[in-house]
Amino acid sequence: MATNDLQGTLELLVLKTLAATGSLHGYGIVLHIQRASDELLTVEEGSLYPALHRMEQNGWIQSEWALTETRRKAKYYTLTAQGRRQLDRAEKSFDDLVKGVRAVLRYA
Template sequence: MATKDLQGTLELLVLRTLAATGAMHGYGIVQHIQRASEDLLRVEEGSLYPALHRMEQNGWIESEWALTDSKRRAKYYTLTAQGQRQLKQAEESFDELVKGVRAVLRYA
């Protein structure tokens, strides 16, 4: 179970980012996570785009092509209702994981 939770952390971060910011393109998501984590977390684009594709296939996010502020075409991602439900579940699962890790650290 812990392995699955750790693997889902990127998805959790992306879903939370989209819930907080609304529509964003991939590079914006990367930048937001980095800023919000005070540079503690860095998401490689090579990891992000496969995760975005999986989340879109799962119906958690939707995408649409649009122009960036610099007039370049980019795919913008938004959270769906199903994605909001997944976010809630992922946050609960992550909280349980953290609770377990804290218990082990206190015990050890």
């Protein structure tokens, strides 16, 4: 297993969230992940914003400033075409990781 597989999981969750929702600000991404996981997953802001920055630098997402529903200024993130390709790769990699972990758990 590559050492960045678990770090890549946050990126996978963010990319999948943006693919499902279109465009969200950071707090909206956090809420979506919590709700979609039945409150099993919690994303800390200290992890989310550096990941968003990395993903934007990689060209997987783009951002623009806009007003939220409560009229506050926030940065909204959307998936790019390159991000969709990365999402496909990340989902495959995660599926392989899960298969490997399941195999070890069955064996042990």
